[in-house]
Amino acid sequence: MKKIIIDLFSIILAISLAACGSSTSAPPAPPAPPASPVATEPAAATEPAAPQQPKAVTITDQAGRTVEVGDVETISVCWYMANDFVLAMGLGDKLASIGPHDDFQIMVLPGIPNLQTVGRGRPDMEKLAALNPDLFIHTVADKENIDAIERLGIPMIQIDPEDIDATLEAYHLVGKATGNEGRAIMLEEYYRNTVKIATDRIGNIPEDQRPTFVLLGGEKGKVADGSMMQSEMIINGGGINKAASIAAEEFWPEVGVEQVFEWNPDVIFISRQAKYTAEEILQDPVWADLAAVKNGRVYELPSKLHNWENPGMATCLGTVWSMMKLYPEQYSEEEMDKLASDFYKTVYNLDIERSALDK
Amino acid sequence: MIYQVENISFAYPGSSRTIYRNCSFELKEGEILSILGPNGAGKSTLLNSLIGILKPQKGNIFLAGRNIRSLTEKEIARQIGYVQQSHNPVFAYTVLDFVLMGCASTKNLFSRPAKEDHARALHILEMFHIVHLADKPYIYLSGGEQQQAMIARAVIHQPKVLLFDEPTSHLDYGRQMITLRMIKKLAAEGYAVILTTHNPDHVLLLGGKVATMEYEGHFSIGGAGDIITEPRLAGIYQAQLHLLDIEELDRTACVPPKL
Amino acid sequence: MKKAISMKKAISMKKAINMKKVQALKSPGFAKSGKALPFNLILIAAVCLGIFLALCVGKYPVSFSASLKIVFYNILGWQGDWDTMTENVVMGLRLPRVLSAVVIGASLSISGATYQGVFRNPLVSPDFLGVSAGACVGAAIAILLGFHSLAIQAFALAGGILAVALTTLLPRLLRSRSAIVLVLSGVIVGGAMGSIMGLLKYIADPTTQLPAITYWQMGSVANINFRSLAYVLAPMAVSMTVLLGLAWWINILSLGEKDAQALGANVAQLRGVTILCATVLTASSVSISGTIGWVGLVIPHLGRMLVGPDNRRLLPASALLGGLFLLFADTLGRTIAKTELPLSIITGLIGAPFYAWLLYKNHTRLS
Numbered sequence: 003m004k005k006i007i008i009d010l011f012s013i014i015l016a017i018s019l020a021a022c023g024s025s026t027s028a029p030p031a032p033p034a035p036p037a038s039p040v041a042t043e044p045a046a047a048t049e050p051a052a053p054q055q056p057k058a059v060t061i062t063d064q065a066g067r068t069v070e071v072g073d074v075e076t077i078s079v080c081w082y083m084a085n086d087f088v089l090a091m092g093l094g095d096k097l098a099s100i101g102p103h104d105d106f107q108i109m110v111l112p113g114i115p116n117l118q119t120v121g122r123g124r125p126d127m128e129k130l131a132a133l134n135p136d137l138f139i140h141t142v143a144d145k146e147n148i149d150a151i152e153r154l155g156i157p158m159i160q161i162d163p164e165d166i167d168a169t170l171e172a173y174h175l176v177g178k179a180t181g182n183e184g185r186a187i188m189l190e191e192y193y194r195n196t197v198k199i200a201t202d203r204i205g206n207i208p209e210d211q212r213p214t215f216v217l218l219g220g221e222k223g224k225v226a227d228g229s230m231m232q233s234e235m236i237i238n239g240g241g242i243n244k245a246a247s248i249a250a251e252e253f254w255p256e257v258g259v260e261q262v263f264e265w266n267p268d269v270i271f272i273s274r275q276a277k278y279t280a281e282e283i284l285q286d287p288v289w290a291d292l293a294a295v296k297n298g299r300v301y302e303l304p305s306k307l308h309n310w311e312n313p314g315m316a317t318c319l320g321t322v323w324s325m326m327k328l329y330p331e332q333y334s335e336e337e338m339d340k341l342a343s344d345f346y347k348t349v350y351n352l353d354i355e356r357s358a359l360d361k
Numbered sequence: 362m363i364y365q366v367e368n369i370s371f372a373y374p375g376s377s378r379t380i381y382r383n384c385s386f387e388l389k390e391g392e393i394l395s396i397l398g399p400n401g402a403g404k405s406t407l408l409n410s411l412i413g414i415l416k417p418q419k420g421n422i423f424l425a426g427r428n429i430r431s432l433t434e435k436e437i438a439r440q441i442g443y444v445q446q447s448h449n450p451v452f453a454y455t456v457l458d459f460v461l462m463g464c465a466s467t468k469n470l471f472s473r474p475a476k477e478d479h480a481r482a483l484h485i486l487e488m489f490h491i492v493h494l495a496d497k498p499y500i501y502l503s504g505g506e507q508q509q510a511m512i513a514r515a516v517i518h519q520p521k522v523l524l525f526d527e528p529t530s531h532l533d534y535g536r537q538m539i540t541l542r543m544i545k546k547l548a549a550e551g552y553a554v555i556l557t558t559h560n561p562d563h564v565l566l567l568g569g570k571v572a573t574m575e576y577e578g579h580f581s582i583g584g585a586g587d588i589i590t591e592p593r594l595a596g597i598y599q600a601q602l603h604l605l606d607i608e609e610l611d612r613t614a615c616v617p618p619k620l
Numbered sequence: 621m622k623k624a625i626s627m628k629k630a631i632s633m634k635k636a637i638n639m640k641k642v643q644a645l646k647s648p649g650f651a652k653s654g655k656a657l658p659f660n661l662i663l664i665a666a667v668c669l670g671i672f673l674a675l676c677v678g679k680y681p682v683s684f685s686a687s688l689k690i691v692f693y694n695i696l697g698w699q700g701d702w703d704t705m706t707e708n709v710v711m712g713l714r715l716p717r718v719l720s721a722v723v724i725g726a727s728l729s730i731s732g733a734t735y736q737g738v739f740r741n742p743l744v745s746p747d748f749l750g751v752s753a754g755a756c757v758g759a760a761i762a763i764l765l766g767f768h769s770l771a772i773q774a775f776a777l778a779g780g781i782l783a784v785a786l787t788t789l790l791p792r793l794l795r796s797r798s799a800i801v802l803v804l805s806g807v808i809v810g811g812a813m814g815s816i817m818g819l820l821k822y823i824a825d826p827t828t829q830l831p832a833i834t835y836w837q838m839g840s841v842a843n844i845n846f847r848s849l850a851y852v853l854a855p856m857a858v859s860m861t862v863l864l865g866l867a868w869w870i871n872i873l874s875l876g877e878k879d880a881q882a883l884g885a886n887v888a889q890l891r892g893v894t895i896l897c898a899t900v901l902t903a904s905s906v907s908i909s910g911t912i913g914w915v916g917l918v919i920p921h922l923g924r925m926l927v928g929p930d931n932r933r934l935l936p937a938s939a940l941l942g943g944l945f946l947l948f949a950d951t952l953g954r955t956i957a958k959t960e961l962p963l964s965i966i967t968g969l970i971g972a973p974f975y976a977w978l979l980y981k982n983h984t985r986l987s
Contacts, residue, residue: 082826102826123826220831223842223960248958255959258842260713261679275828277769288712291705312827412882438884445879451740452874452929465872466884473868473932
C-alpha cells in the first residue's frame with residue numbers, strides 16, 4: 003500500500019517536473035539576439051542552428067513599454083478597437099481569440115464567430131494563460147491587468163490610436179511585431195494618399211472660407227471636441243470644428259443643444275453612436291432655423307456596416323467623405339464610390355460596393 | 362349587547378400553544394370587563410381578536426349583534442375605540458392631527474376630517490384639559506399626556522366600546538389612579554369598556570366583570586368578587602397575595618405579604 | 621378631571637354651541653391650515669418665478685428681457701418680431717427641459733414622501749423597492765435591442781413597475797405582511813436588478829450601446845422633448861391626484877399597520893394603492909430622465925421641517941419644493957460650465973450635505 007502511494011507520488015512528481023521542463027523550454031529563447039530574417043550577420047553564419055532559433059524583436063509600444071516578441075503564429079485580442087489593426091494588416095488567419103466584434107469584421111474574416119474569447123474589453127487571465135498566444139494586442143487604457151499579463155509571460159503590445167499619427171504608428175507596431183513591416187508601410191502610404199485627395203482639393207481654400215461643423219454624439223447635446231480623432235478626421239476634410247476649443251477630459255463632452263444652436267454651424271455631422279437620425283433633426287421644428295438644417299446639411303457619418311469614424315484605416319475614407327459633404331462641388335459621389343471600392347479591396351481584400359455598406 | 366363572544370379559541374399559526382381556549386362572555390353598555398393575567402398570558406392577543414386583527418380559529422364574536430367575520434375593518438372600527446399600551450409614531454404629528462385620526466372609521470377613502478371634526482377634536486381636548494397641547498407634537502408629550510391624547514382619539518368618533526391595552530402599565534402611581542377613575546367615568550357614561558391589566562388591585566378598584574387568563578389558555582370570567590380569590594391569584598402569579606377588607610376605604614384590596 | 625363629566629354627551633352636543641368656544645380658543649388647527657395655504661402659494665409663486673428665470677438663462681445669447689418677452693407673448697398668444705431661432709431656443713429647447721425638471725422633481729418628491737409615510741421610515745428613498753433598478757434594466761434591454769427613444773421610455777416604465785411587482789410578490793409568497801420583509805425583498809430585487817444590469821452592460825456593444833446605457837443611468841433632463849413628457853404626464857397626474865387625495869390616509873398608514881387597522885383603515889388596499897401610485901410616479905420620471913438621486917429622499921425631509929409631517933400639507937409642499945430643487949439643479953448644471961454637469965452630481969453635491977444638516981438639526985427627534 004505504502005509503495006503504491008510512493009509510486010504514485012513519484013509519477014506525479016515526474017509528470018510535473020516534465021511539465022515544468024517543457025514550459026520553461028517552450029517560450030522563445032530568452033536572451034535570443036534580435037535576429038531579423040533579412041539581417042545577414044556573421045552570427046547567422048557561425049551558427050548553423052539559426053533557422054530553428056526563433057527570431058525576436060524588441061518593440062517600444064504606445065504605452066512606452068519595451069516588449070520582446072518572438073515568432074508570432076497566434077495573435078490574441080479582446081478589445082474591439084484592436085480588431086481592425088489585425089484585420090487591416092492581413093493577419094486575420096493568425097487570430098486565436100477575439101472580443102467584441104461587428105458584422106463587417108465577420109465579412110472580412112468569416113471565421114470570427116468560431117474564435118475563442120479571452121475577455122470583453124478586459125482580458126480574462128485564466129483563458130489568456132490557457133491560450134498562451136504569441137502576441138496580445140491591447141489598449142493603453144487598461145492599467146490594471148498589465149502586470150498580470152506580463153507575469154504570464156505573454157508578449158503584449160499596447161496601442162493608443164487617439165489620433166491619426168498614433169493610429170498609423172499602431173499599424174507599424176503590429177507590423178514590426180509580426181514581421182509585416184511592409185504591409186504597415188503600404189497601409190500608411192495608402193492612408194496618407196487618400197487623405198491627400200481631400201487636402202489637395204481644398205488646399206487653396208483659406209481658413210475663413212471653410213464651412214464650420216459640429217459632430218454630434220450619442221445625445222444631441224454631446225459633441226466631438228478638438229482632441230478627438232473624429233474631429234481631426236473632418237478637419238482634414240476641410241471643416242472648422244466649432245467645438246474644437248472645448249477641452250474636456252471625457253470623450254463626447256455634453257455641451258447642451260443650446261450651445262449647438264449658439265454655434266449654429268454650417269454643417270452638422272452625426273456620429274454612429276447617436277440614438278437619433280439626421281432625418282429627425284431635419285424634421286424637428288425647433289431645429290428648423292439652424293443654418294445646417296435650413297440648407298439640409300445634416301449628415302450621419304457612414305456607414306451602417308463599417309464605421310468610418312472609429313480609430314482605424316477607414317478614417318481616411320471618413321476624411322474624403324466629409325470633404326465631399328463640406329464641398330459637394332469638389333468631389334462627386336461617383337468618385338467616392340470608386341474610392342470606397344478600391345479601399346476595401348486594398349485594405350481588407352473585400353469586393354464590396356459603397357452602397358452595400360448602408361444596407 | 363355590545364359584545365357576544367362564543368367559545369373562541371386561538372393559536373398562532375404554526376404554533377402548538379393555544380393562547381386562549383373556549384372563551385365566552387357578554388358585555389353590555391356601561392359594563393367594565395377587566396382581563397387579568399400575568400405577562401405573556403395572551404391578554405393582548407385576546408384584545409386583538411376582539412378588534413378583528415386576529416381571527417380565532419374556533420367560535421364566534423358578535424359585535425353589536427353582527428358576526429365580526431362579516432364586518433369590514435371600518436365597520437368594526439366604527440364601534441370601537443382602541444387605546445394602545447404605548448404608541449411611538451415615527452413622524453411628529455401634532456396632538457390635534459393625532460386625535461383627528463380617530464375619525465378614520467367615519468370617513469370614506471379620499472375624504473378627510475372636516476371642520477366639524479376639528480371642532481369636536483378641540484372640544485374633547487378641552488374637556489381632557491390638554492387643549493393647550495393641541496399644536497404640540499404627540500411624541501413630545503409625557504406618558505400621561507400621550508395616554509390622554511390616545512383616549513381622546515379613541516372617543517372622537519363616538520364608538521360603543523373602548524378597549525384599553527394595559528392602560529396603567531406605563532404610568533406613575535398618581536397617573537394610574539387618574540386613568541382608572543377616567544375609565545370608570547367613561548363606563549358610567551355608557552361606554553362598554555374592556556381593559557387588560559396585570560394588577561389585581563386595579564381590577565378590584567374598577568369592579569365589574571373580571572376575566573383571568575392563565576398559561577395553557579385557561580380562561581375564567583365572572584364578577585370581581587367571585588374571580589379574585591387568593592388561591593386563583595396564587596395560581597396565576599405564582600406568588601402569595603392577600604385580599605384584605607379595608608373598612609376606612611370601604612373596599613377590598615389586594616396586597617402582597619411582607620417580603 | 622372634574623370638568624370632564626359627561627364627555628359623551630358633550631361630544632354629541634350640537635357643534636353650533638362648541639364652535640364659538642372653539643373659535644375663541646387659539647384654534648391651532650385652523651391657524652395651521654390657514655398658514656399652510658399661503659406657504660404653498662409662496663412656493664407656487666417661487667416655482668413660477670423659477671421657471672421664468674430658468675427660461676431666461678442659457679448658452680444661447682438671448683437677453684433676459686427678450687426671453688421674458690418671448691415667454692409672455694407666447695402665454696398671451698401674441699406674435700413677436702424676434703427671429704424664430706431665438707423663440708425656438710426659449711420655447712423649444714428650454715421650456716421642455718425646464719418643465720421636465722419641475723415635473724420630475726415634484727414626482728420624485730411626492731413619491732418619496734409617500735414611501736416614507738407608508739413604510740414609516742424617513743430614511744427610504746423612492747427607489748428602495750427597486751423601481752430605478754428595474755427601470756434601468758428595462759431601458760438597457762431596449763437599448764440593446766436597438767429600440768428608439770420612446771420604446772426605451774416604455775421599457776423603462778415597464779421595468780420599474782415590474783421590479784416593484786416582484787418586490788411585493790415576494791412577501792406574498794412568504795405569506796408575510798411585515799414591512800421589513802417587503803424592504804428586504806426590495807433589497808433582493810434591487811440587488812438582482814443590479815446584477816442583471818451588470819450583465820447587460822457586459823454584453824452591450826462597447827462603442828455605441830454601453831455609452832447610451834451609462835448616459836441613461838446617469839440621469840438627465842437635457843434631451844427630454846414635449847412628446848416624451850406628454851406620454852408620462854397622464855399617469856403622473858393621475859397618481860399625484862390620487863396620492864394628494866389619500867394624503868390623510870397616508871398619515872394613518874404611517875401610524876403602523878395595527879393601529880391603522882384598529883382605526884378602520886383597509887391597510888392592504890391603502891398600501892397597495894399608495895405604493896402603486898408612488899411607483900408609477902417614480903417609474904414615469906425615471907423612464908424619461910434616467911435615475912436622479914437624492915431628490916426623493918431629501919426633499920420630503922425639508923418639507924417636514926417647513927410644514928410638519930401631516931401629509932395633507934407635506935405632499936403638496938414636497939412636490940413644489942422638489943420641482944424647485946430639480947429646476948435649480950438642472951439650470952445650474954447647464955449654465956455653470958462649458959460642458960454640462962450631470963444632474964445626479966449636482967443633486968448629490970447639494971443633497972448630501974443638506975441631508976447631513978437636516979439630520980444634525982433633527983438629531984434630538986431621531987434619538
